[in-house]
Amino acid sequence: MISETDTADSVxxxxxxxxxxxxYRKMIQDVLDTFPGVEVVGSAPDGxxxxxxxxxxxxxVITLDxxxxxxxxxxxxxxxxAEQPETTAIVCSMFTTEGARITLRAxxxxxxxxxxxxxxxxxxxxxxxxxxxxxxxxxxxxxLKTTRQTVxxxxxKISGMERTILEGLSPILKSPHEKSMAVAIGIxxxxxxxxxxMMPEIPANIGVPLFIVQHMPPMxxxxxxxxxxxxxxxxxxxxxxxxxxxxxxxxxxxxxxxMKVASVSGANHSVVIxxxxxxxxxxxxxxxxxxxxxxxxxxxxxxxxxxxxxxxxDGSEGLKLMKERGAFIxxxxxxxxxxxxxxxxPIEMGIVDVIAPLEAIAAEIIRTVFA
Numbered sequence: 299m300i301s302e303t304d305t306a307d308s309v310x311x312x313x314x315x316x317x318x319x320x321x322y323r324k325m326i327q328d329v330l331d332t333f334p335g336v337e338v339v340g341s342a343p344d345g346x347x348x349x350x351x352x353x354x355x356x357x358x359v360i361t362l363d364x365x366x367x368x369x370x371x372x373x374x375x376x377x378x379x380a381e382q383p384e385t386t387a388i389v390c391s392m393f394t395t396e397g398a399r400i401t402l403r404a405x406x407x408x409x410x411x412x413x414x415x416x417x418x419x420x421x422x423x424x425x426x427x428x429x430x431x432x433x434x435x436x437x438x439x440x441x442l443k444t445t446r447q448t449v450x451x452x453x454x455k456i457s458g459m460e461r462t463i464l465e466g467l468s469p470i471l472k473s474p475h476e477k478s479m480a481v482a483i484g485i486x487x488x489x490x491x492x493x494x495x496m497m498p499e500i501p502a503n504i505g506v507p508l509f510i511v512q513h514m515p516p517m518x519x520x521x522x523x524x525x526x527x528x529x530x531x532x533x534x535x536x537x538x539x540x541x542x543x544x545x546x547x548x549x550x551x552x553x554x555x556x557m558k559v560a561s562v563s564g565a566n567h568s569v570v571i572x573x574x575x576x577x578x579x580x581x582x583x584x585x586x587x588x589x590x591x592x593x594x595x596x597x598x599x600x601x602x603x604x605x606x607x608x609x610x611x612d613g614s615e616g617l618k619l620m621k622e623r624g625a626f627i628x629x630x631x632x633x634x635x636x637x638x639x640x641x642x643x644p645i646e647m648g649i650v651d652v653i654a655p656l657e658a659i660a661a662e663i664i665r666t667v668f669a
Contacts, residue, residue: 309443310336310337311335311336311337311436311440312337312339312355312358313330313336313337313338313339313357313358313361314338314339314341314352314359314360314361315341315342315361316343316345316348316362316363316366316371316374317341317343317363317366317390318343318344318363318365318366318367320343322363323341325421325425326390328425329425329429329432330436332429333433336436336440339355339357340355340357343366344366344367344368344369345366345368345369345370345374346369348362348369349369349374349377349378352378352382352385353382356384358384358386359385359386359387359436359439360374360378361387361390361432362374362375362387362388362389362390362409363390364389364391364392364397364400365392365400371389372403374387375404375407375408375409378408379407386408386409386410387409387410388409388410388412388435389401389404389405389409389412389413390412390414390415391415392415393414393515394517395517395520397414398517398520398521399521401518401521402521402522402525405490405491406491406494410435410439410487410636411435413428413431413432413435414431414515414518434610435487438609438639442637476599476624476669477600477667477668477669478506478597478600478602478625478669479506479597479600479601480506480507480508480509480543480569480596480597480600480602481506481508481509481603481604481663481666482508482509482510482511482593482601482602482604482620483508483509483510483511483604483605483606484586484587484589484603484604484605484606484608484612484616484617484640485510485606485608485640486513486608486609486610486612486640487607487608487609487637488607488608488635488636488637489512489606489608490522490525492606492607492630492634492636492656493512493522493526494525494526494529495656495657496659496660497529497530497534497548497660498529498530498531499661500531500532500660500663500664501532502531502546503546504532504545504546504664505546506545506546506667507544507546507547507549507569509537509548509551509557509593510548510550510551511551511582511584511585511588511589511612511613512550512584514553515553515554516552516553516554516555519536519550519551519552519553520536520552520553522550523535523536523550526548526550532547532548533547533548534548535548535550536549536550536552537549537550537551537552537573538571539571539573539574540570540571541570541571542562542568542570543570543571551573551584552573552584553584554583555575555583556574556575556576556579556583556585556588556589557571557572557573557588557589558571558572558574558588558589558591558592559571559572559589559592559593559596560572560592560596561595561596576588579612580610580611581610582610582612585612586605586612586613586640587612587614587615587616588616589616590603590613590617590619590620591616593616593620593625594616594619594620594625597625598623598624599625600624600625601620602625602627602628602666602667603616603617603625604627604628604630604659604663605627605628605629605630605640605644606629606630606635606640606641606656607634607635607636607637607638607640607656608635608637608640608641609637609639610639610640611639613644614643614644617644618644618649626666627650627651628650628651628652628653628654628659628662629641629644629650629652629654630653630654630655630656631653631655633655634657635656
Protein backbone atom coordinates (compact mmCIF):
# COMPACT_ATOMS: atom_id res chain seq x y z
CA MET A 299 0.00 0.00 0.00
CA ILE A 300 0.96 3.67 -0.24
CA SER A 301 3.38 4.71 2.48
CA GLU A 302 5.58 7.66 3.32
CA THR A 303 8.60 5.74 2.01
CA ASP A 304 6.90 4.77 -1.24
CA THR A 305 5.94 8.35 -2.08
CA ALA A 306 8.92 10.27 -0.72
CA ASP A 307 10.57 10.59 -4.13
CA SER A 308 7.48 10.23 -6.29
CA VAL A 309 5.03 12.62 -7.87
CA UNK A 310 1.72 13.55 -6.28
CA UNK A 311 -1.49 11.86 -7.39
CA UNK A 312 -4.06 14.62 -7.97
CA UNK A 313 -7.68 13.59 -7.38
CA UNK A 314 -11.01 15.25 -8.17
CA UNK A 315 -13.99 13.96 -6.14
CA UNK A 316 -17.32 13.86 -8.01
CA UNK A 317 -20.61 12.83 -6.36
CA UNK A 318 -24.05 14.38 -6.08
CA UNK A 319 -24.17 13.50 -2.38
CA UNK A 320 -22.41 15.96 -0.08
CA UNK A 321 -22.08 13.16 2.49
CA TYR A 322 -20.24 10.88 0.05
CA ARG A 323 -18.04 13.71 -1.21
CA LYS A 324 -17.01 14.47 2.35
CA MET A 325 -16.44 10.81 3.18
CA ILE A 326 -14.32 10.21 0.07
CA GLN A 327 -12.25 13.34 0.64
CA ASP A 328 -11.68 12.41 4.29
CA VAL A 329 -10.42 8.98 3.23
CA LEU A 330 -8.19 10.33 0.46
CA ASP A 331 -6.65 12.86 2.85
CA THR A 332 -5.24 9.97 4.89
CA PHE A 333 -2.99 8.79 2.02
CA PRO A 334 0.45 10.37 1.66
CA GLY A 335 1.18 11.38 -1.90
CA VAL A 336 -2.51 11.90 -2.71
CA GLU A 337 -3.89 15.44 -3.08
CA VAL A 338 -7.60 16.22 -3.41
CA VAL A 339 -7.58 19.17 -5.80
CA GLY A 340 -11.33 19.77 -5.84
CA SER A 341 -14.84 18.33 -5.78
CA ALA A 342 -17.99 18.57 -7.89
CA PRO A 343 -21.68 17.75 -7.32
CA ASP A 344 -22.51 16.78 -10.93
CA GLY A 345 -21.02 15.88 -14.25
CA UNK A 346 -21.09 19.31 -15.85
CA UNK A 347 -19.19 20.91 -12.98
CA UNK A 348 -16.84 17.93 -12.94
CA UNK A 349 -15.85 18.47 -16.57
CA UNK A 350 -15.26 22.19 -16.04
CA UNK A 351 -13.04 21.48 -13.04
CA UNK A 352 -11.25 18.63 -14.80
CA UNK A 353 -10.32 20.93 -17.67
CA UNK A 354 -8.83 23.53 -15.36
CA UNK A 355 -7.39 21.37 -12.57
CA UNK A 356 -6.01 18.54 -14.78
CA UNK A 357 -6.44 15.78 -12.15
CA UNK A 358 -4.78 12.42 -12.58
CA VAL A 359 -7.84 10.63 -11.20
CA ILE A 360 -11.53 11.34 -10.73
CA THR A 361 -13.58 9.38 -8.21
CA LEU A 362 -16.78 9.36 -10.20
CA ASP A 363 -20.37 8.78 -9.17
CA UNK A 364 -22.43 7.26 -11.98
CA UNK A 365 -25.99 8.34 -11.16
CA UNK A 366 -26.02 12.15 -11.09
CA UNK A 367 -28.39 14.89 -12.31
CA UNK A 368 -27.64 17.11 -15.32
CA UNK A 369 -24.88 14.84 -16.65
CA UNK A 370 -24.25 11.31 -15.43
CA UNK A 371 -20.94 9.55 -14.96
CA UNK A 372 -21.09 7.72 -18.30
CA UNK A 373 -21.36 11.04 -20.15
CA UNK A 374 -18.43 12.38 -18.16
CA UNK A 375 -16.35 9.37 -19.18
CA UNK A 376 -17.25 9.86 -22.84
CA UNK A 377 -16.04 13.48 -22.68
CA UNK A 378 -12.87 12.54 -20.83
CA UNK A 379 -12.07 9.82 -23.35
CA ALA A 380 -12.34 12.35 -26.18
CA GLU A 381 -10.92 15.46 -24.54
CA GLN A 382 -8.71 14.45 -21.63
CA PRO A 383 -7.57 10.83 -21.97
CA GLU A 384 -4.68 11.33 -19.54
CA THR A 385 -7.24 11.60 -16.72
CA THR A 386 -8.65 8.29 -15.54
CA ALA A 387 -11.57 7.50 -13.25
CA ILE A 388 -12.42 5.22 -10.36
CA VAL A 389 -16.15 4.67 -10.60
CA CYS A 390 -18.31 4.57 -7.46
CA SER A 391 -21.24 2.30 -8.31
CA MET A 392 -24.45 1.25 -6.61
CA PHE A 393 -24.46 -2.36 -5.39
CA THR A 394 -27.35 -3.44 -7.66
CA THR A 395 -27.83 -5.46 -10.83
CA GLU A 396 -28.42 -2.27 -12.82
CA GLY A 397 -25.44 -0.65 -11.14
CA ALA A 398 -23.31 -3.61 -12.23
CA ARG A 399 -24.46 -3.32 -15.84
CA ILE A 400 -23.72 0.40 -15.92
CA THR A 401 -20.34 -0.16 -14.31
CA LEU A 402 -19.32 -2.55 -17.08
CA ARG A 403 -20.17 0.18 -19.57
CA ALA A 404 -18.05 2.62 -17.56
CA UNK A 405 -15.09 0.26 -17.77
CA UNK A 406 -15.58 0.02 -21.55
CA UNK A 407 -15.38 3.82 -21.66
CA UNK A 408 -12.00 3.80 -19.96
CA UNK A 409 -12.63 3.82 -16.21
CA UNK A 410 -9.64 2.34 -14.38
CA UNK A 411 -11.66 0.35 -11.85
CA UNK A 412 -14.74 0.61 -9.65
CA UNK A 413 -15.81 0.56 -6.02
CA UNK A 414 -19.34 -0.50 -5.00
CA UNK A 415 -20.83 2.22 -2.81
CA UNK A 416 -21.29 1.10 0.79
CA UNK A 417 -25.04 0.81 1.31
CA UNK A 418 -25.33 0.07 5.03
CA UNK A 419 -23.48 0.32 8.31
CA UNK A 420 -22.18 3.33 10.18
CA UNK A 421 -20.23 6.17 8.62
CA UNK A 422 -17.06 4.81 10.19
CA UNK A 423 -17.78 1.34 8.76
CA UNK A 424 -18.37 2.76 5.29
CA UNK A 425 -15.26 4.91 5.51
CA UNK A 426 -13.19 1.83 6.41
CA UNK A 427 -14.70 -0.21 3.56
CA UNK A 428 -14.04 2.55 1.06
CA UNK A 429 -10.48 3.00 2.28
CA UNK A 430 -9.64 -0.69 2.00
CA UNK A 431 -11.10 -0.81 -1.53
CA UNK A 432 -9.41 2.28 -2.92
CA UNK A 433 -5.98 1.80 -1.31
CA UNK A 434 -4.61 -0.75 -3.83
CA UNK A 435 -6.03 1.27 -6.72
CA UNK A 436 -4.27 4.43 -5.57
CA UNK A 437 -1.09 2.45 -5.07
CA UNK A 438 -1.26 1.08 -8.62
CA UNK A 439 -2.05 4.48 -10.11
CA UNK A 440 0.77 6.10 -8.16
CA UNK A 441 3.25 3.55 -9.47
CA LEU A 442 1.96 4.00 -13.01
CA LYS A 443 2.40 7.76 -12.79
CA THR A 444 5.79 7.47 -11.13
CA THR A 445 7.09 5.25 -13.91
CA ARG A 446 5.41 7.45 -16.54
CA GLN A 447 3.19 4.68 -17.81
CA THR A 448 -0.36 5.20 -19.02
CA VAL A 449 -3.31 3.40 -17.44
CA UNK A 450 -4.26 1.74 -20.71
CA UNK A 451 -0.96 0.82 -22.36
CA UNK A 452 -0.65 0.81 -26.16
CA UNK A 453 -0.14 -2.41 -28.07
CA UNK A 454 3.52 -3.19 -28.70
CA LYS A 455 5.96 -6.05 -28.95
CA ILE A 456 7.13 -8.16 -26.03
CA SER A 457 9.28 -6.15 -23.63
CA GLY A 458 13.02 -6.72 -23.26
CA MET A 459 12.63 -8.47 -19.90
CA GLU A 460 9.90 -10.75 -21.26
CA ARG A 461 11.97 -11.62 -24.31
CA THR A 462 15.00 -12.44 -22.18
CA ILE A 463 12.94 -14.80 -20.02
CA LEU A 464 11.43 -16.53 -23.05
CA GLU A 465 14.81 -17.01 -24.70
CA GLY A 466 15.96 -18.85 -21.60
CA LEU A 467 13.18 -21.42 -21.81
CA SER A 468 13.71 -24.78 -23.44
CA PRO A 469 11.95 -25.53 -26.77
CA ILE A 470 9.77 -28.06 -24.93
CA LEU A 471 8.39 -25.33 -22.68
CA LYS A 472 7.68 -23.03 -25.61
CA SER A 473 5.19 -25.34 -27.29
CA PRO A 474 2.32 -27.41 -25.91
CA HIS A 475 3.32 -31.02 -25.39
CA GLU A 476 -0.12 -32.51 -24.87
CA LYS A 477 -3.67 -31.50 -25.74
CA SER A 478 -5.30 -29.53 -22.93
CA MET A 479 -8.70 -30.61 -21.66
CA ALA A 480 -9.45 -27.43 -19.66
CA VAL A 481 -8.45 -23.76 -19.55
CA ALA A 482 -8.26 -21.76 -16.30
CA ILE A 483 -7.99 -17.96 -16.41
CA GLY A 484 -7.14 -15.50 -13.63
CA ILE A 485 -7.73 -11.78 -14.25
CA UNK A 486 -8.48 -8.59 -12.32
CA UNK A 487 -8.11 -4.84 -13.02
CA UNK A 488 -8.74 -4.21 -16.71
CA UNK A 489 -10.29 -7.66 -16.97
CA UNK A 490 -13.81 -6.94 -18.22
CA UNK A 491 -12.48 -4.97 -21.18
CA UNK A 492 -9.75 -7.53 -21.89
CA UNK A 493 -12.18 -10.44 -21.72
CA UNK A 494 -14.62 -8.63 -24.02
CA UNK A 495 -11.84 -8.49 -26.62
CA MET A 496 -10.50 -12.01 -26.06
CA MET A 497 -13.56 -14.20 -25.51
CA PRO A 498 -15.21 -13.59 -28.92
CA GLU A 499 -12.07 -15.11 -30.49
CA ILE A 500 -12.64 -18.46 -28.76
CA PRO A 501 -14.32 -20.73 -31.35
CA ALA A 502 -17.67 -22.40 -30.76
CA ASN A 503 -16.04 -25.82 -31.15
CA ILE A 504 -13.17 -25.26 -28.70
CA GLY A 505 -14.25 -28.59 -27.17
CA VAL A 506 -13.15 -27.87 -23.59
CA PRO A 507 -14.45 -25.87 -20.60
CA LEU A 508 -12.98 -22.54 -19.55
CA PHE A 509 -12.92 -21.51 -15.88
CA ILE A 510 -12.53 -17.79 -15.16
CA VAL A 511 -11.79 -15.93 -11.94
CA GLN A 512 -12.38 -12.20 -12.44
CA HIS A 513 -11.99 -10.23 -9.22
CA MET A 514 -15.45 -8.71 -8.74
CA PRO A 515 -18.11 -8.53 -6.02
CA PRO A 516 -21.52 -10.27 -6.13
CA MET A 517 -23.93 -9.20 -8.90
CA UNK A 518 -21.11 -7.74 -10.96
CA UNK A 519 -19.89 -11.18 -12.07
CA UNK A 520 -23.40 -12.09 -13.20
CA UNK A 521 -23.59 -8.93 -15.30
CA UNK A 522 -20.14 -9.67 -16.73
CA UNK A 523 -21.16 -13.21 -17.68
CA UNK A 524 -24.28 -11.93 -19.44
CA UNK A 525 -22.27 -9.32 -21.32
CA UNK A 526 -19.61 -11.80 -22.45
CA UNK A 527 -22.23 -14.39 -23.40
CA UNK A 528 -23.82 -11.85 -25.75
CA UNK A 529 -20.59 -11.38 -27.71
CA UNK A 530 -19.00 -14.84 -27.51
CA UNK A 531 -19.33 -17.91 -29.72
CA UNK A 532 -19.28 -20.23 -26.71
CA UNK A 533 -21.67 -20.13 -23.75
CA UNK A 534 -20.52 -17.87 -20.91
CA UNK A 535 -22.29 -18.13 -17.56
CA UNK A 536 -21.87 -17.45 -13.89
CA UNK A 537 -21.02 -20.80 -12.33
CA UNK A 538 -23.45 -22.61 -10.03
CA UNK A 539 -22.59 -25.10 -7.31
CA UNK A 540 -22.90 -28.74 -8.33
CA UNK A 541 -23.29 -28.30 -12.08
CA UNK A 542 -21.58 -30.80 -14.35
CA UNK A 543 -18.82 -29.20 -16.41
CA UNK A 544 -19.55 -29.10 -20.13
CA UNK A 545 -17.27 -28.34 -23.09
CA UNK A 546 -17.68 -25.13 -25.10
CA UNK A 547 -18.71 -23.30 -21.92
CA UNK A 548 -16.94 -20.64 -19.88
CA UNK A 549 -17.72 -20.60 -16.15
CA UNK A 550 -17.18 -17.33 -14.27
CA UNK A 551 -16.67 -17.58 -10.52
CA UNK A 552 -19.45 -15.78 -8.61
CA UNK A 553 -18.33 -12.63 -6.82
CA UNK A 554 -17.87 -13.03 -3.09
CA UNK A 555 -17.48 -16.83 -3.38
CA UNK A 556 -14.69 -19.28 -4.18
CA MET A 557 -14.86 -21.60 -7.18
CA LYS A 558 -13.12 -24.93 -7.65
CA VAL A 559 -13.56 -28.04 -9.77
CA ALA A 560 -13.74 -31.60 -8.50
CA SER A 561 -13.76 -35.02 -10.13
CA VAL A 562 -16.78 -37.25 -9.66
CA SER A 563 -16.24 -40.97 -9.58
CA GLY A 564 -18.24 -43.05 -12.01
CA ALA A 565 -18.22 -44.43 -15.50
CA ASN A 566 -18.06 -41.04 -17.22
CA HIS A 567 -15.48 -39.45 -14.87
CA SER A 568 -17.39 -36.17 -14.74
CA VAL A 569 -16.05 -32.91 -13.34
CA VAL A 570 -18.33 -30.68 -11.29
CA ILE A 571 -18.21 -27.06 -10.15
CA UNK A 572 -18.01 -26.41 -6.42
CA UNK A 573 -18.91 -22.94 -5.15
CA UNK A 574 -17.81 -22.42 -1.56
CA UNK A 575 -17.73 -19.76 1.11
CA UNK A 576 -14.10 -20.52 1.97
CA UNK A 577 -11.92 -17.67 3.19
CA UNK A 578 -10.35 -15.13 0.80
CA UNK A 579 -6.88 -15.84 -0.54
CA UNK A 580 -4.54 -12.95 -1.36
CA UNK A 581 -7.43 -10.76 -0.15
CA UNK A 582 -9.44 -12.10 -3.10
CA UNK A 583 -12.77 -13.88 -3.16
CA UNK A 584 -12.95 -15.39 -5.73
CA UNK A 585 -9.26 -16.22 -5.91
CA UNK A 586 -7.33 -17.45 -8.95
CA UNK A 587 -4.97 -19.47 -6.73
CA UNK A 588 -7.96 -21.31 -5.25
CA UNK A 589 -9.24 -22.20 -8.73
CA UNK A 590 -5.84 -23.08 -10.19
CA UNK A 591 -5.06 -25.59 -7.42
CA UNK A 592 -8.26 -27.50 -8.13
CA UNK A 593 -7.71 -27.45 -11.89
CA UNK A 594 -4.24 -28.86 -11.28
CA UNK A 595 -5.73 -31.68 -9.22
CA UNK A 596 -8.45 -32.53 -11.77
CA UNK A 597 -6.61 -32.10 -15.05
CA UNK A 598 -2.89 -32.27 -14.24
CA UNK A 599 -0.72 -31.86 -17.33
CA UNK A 600 -3.79 -31.68 -19.57
CA UNK A 601 -4.63 -28.12 -18.58
CA UNK A 602 -3.80 -24.60 -19.68
CA UNK A 603 -3.35 -21.82 -17.14
CA UNK A 604 -3.76 -18.20 -18.23
CA UNK A 605 -2.86 -15.14 -16.17
CA UNK A 606 -3.94 -11.72 -17.39
CA UNK A 607 -4.06 -8.06 -16.40
CA UNK A 608 -4.56 -7.26 -12.73
CA UNK A 609 -3.20 -5.85 -9.48
CA UNK A 610 -1.37 -7.99 -6.96
CA UNK A 611 -0.06 -11.54 -7.25
CA ASP A 612 -3.16 -13.73 -7.03
CA GLY A 613 -2.69 -16.80 -9.22
CA SER A 614 1.11 -17.11 -9.02
CA GLU A 615 1.26 -19.99 -6.55
CA GLY A 616 -1.59 -21.85 -8.21
CA LEU A 617 0.10 -21.54 -11.59
CA LYS A 618 3.33 -22.81 -10.06
CA LEU A 619 1.51 -25.96 -8.92
CA MET A 620 -0.11 -26.36 -12.35
CA LYS A 621 3.31 -26.03 -14.00
CA GLU A 622 4.86 -28.60 -11.64
CA ARG A 623 2.17 -31.04 -12.77
CA GLY A 624 2.84 -30.41 -16.44
CA ALA A 625 0.27 -27.77 -17.40
CA PHE A 626 0.95 -25.15 -20.06
CA ILE A 627 1.07 -21.52 -18.83
CA UNK A 628 0.23 -18.36 -20.80
CA UNK A 629 0.74 -14.80 -19.51
CA UNK A 630 -0.46 -11.50 -20.95
CA UNK A 631 2.40 -9.17 -21.82
CA UNK A 632 3.13 -5.87 -20.10
CA UNK A 633 2.32 -3.60 -23.01
CA UNK A 634 -1.31 -4.73 -23.25
CA UNK A 635 -1.99 -5.11 -19.51
CA UNK A 636 -3.83 -2.30 -17.76
CA UNK A 637 -1.90 -3.38 -14.64
CA UNK A 638 1.00 -5.81 -14.91
CA UNK A 639 1.04 -7.18 -11.35
CA UNK A 640 -0.63 -10.54 -11.87
CA UNK A 641 1.25 -11.55 -15.05
CA UNK A 642 4.59 -10.17 -13.84
CA UNK A 643 5.05 -12.52 -10.89
CA PRO A 644 4.71 -15.85 -12.76
CA ILE A 645 6.93 -14.51 -15.54
CA GLU A 646 9.63 -13.57 -13.03
CA MET A 647 9.23 -17.01 -11.41
CA GLY A 648 10.10 -18.61 -14.75
CA ILE A 649 6.98 -20.77 -14.96
CA VAL A 650 5.42 -19.17 -18.06
CA ASP A 651 5.62 -20.89 -21.44
CA VAL A 652 4.19 -18.11 -23.64
CA ILE A 653 4.02 -14.35 -23.08
CA ALA A 654 1.49 -12.89 -25.50
CA PRO A 655 -0.25 -9.58 -26.20
CA LEU A 656 -3.97 -9.48 -25.51
CA GLU A 657 -4.89 -9.89 -29.17
CA ALA A 658 -2.94 -13.17 -29.38
CA ILE A 659 -4.05 -14.86 -26.15
CA ALA A 660 -7.09 -16.60 -27.68
CA ALA A 661 -4.88 -18.02 -30.44
CA GLU A 662 -2.40 -19.33 -27.87
CA ILE A 663 -5.22 -20.97 -25.91
CA ILE A 664 -6.55 -22.59 -29.08
CA ARG A 665 -3.07 -23.88 -29.88
CA THR A 666 -2.90 -25.75 -26.56
CA VAL A 667 -6.32 -27.31 -27.07
CA PHE A 668 -5.81 -28.41 -30.67
CA ALA A 669 -2.17 -29.45 -30.20
